[in-house]
Amino acid sequence: MSAFSLHPQLAKDTVWVSDxxxxxVLLMNDANYPWLILVPQVADLREIYELNxxxxxxxxxxxxxxSKILVQLFQPTKLNIAALGNMVPQLHLHHIARFTTDAAWPAPVWGKVSAQPYEATVLESRLSQLREALA
Structure with missing residues (x-):
């Protein structure tokens, strides 16, 4: 059995928040939405049913x-949770805080607008906020 490793696309698109x-817990590097991703640290995992x-x-x-942290910190109109995997087969759960004012509302976020990477100071602030909430 192989050891857990993060899929290269997730590693490219996200910033580590916490274990x-x-x-x-990963932060999607897209300032358009407060967007966290959970990745179970289990090797070769594709589907939820494969977990014990x-x-x-x-x-x-x-x-x-x-979910509760995202709602508490950002008060979204709706919280979207999804386990897709068409592009990245490694099991991961998206948690996306959505607002009627966001760039993709009311459609899904995928393919609507280009990702806007966080500016360095905003990213550090967001990471601190999330890590404090997880502590």
Whole structure:
């Protein structure tokens, strides 16, 4: 069995925030939306059903925790949670805070507008805010 490693596309598109019991918490480097991604740190994982029952429960608990943090910090109109994988087969859960004023509303975020990478000072502030909320 191979060791866990983050898919290269996720590594390219995100910034590490924290490690939880099961998942890495990543910030999508797109300032258009507050957008976190949970990646279970299990090698060769593609689907939720491939997790054992304890891991599945932990994933949902960590998703719940991330969801509550995004809602508390940003008060979105809607919180979108998705496990796609058409482009990146490694299991990962998107948690995207959506607003009626965002660039893609009400459509899905994918393919609507180009990602706007965070400016360095804004990124550091966002990471501090998220890490504090996770502490």
């Amino acid at each position: 939880l019991a099961l998942c890495q 029952p304890t891991q599945r429960q932990t994933l949902w608990e960590e998703s719940d925790r991330i």
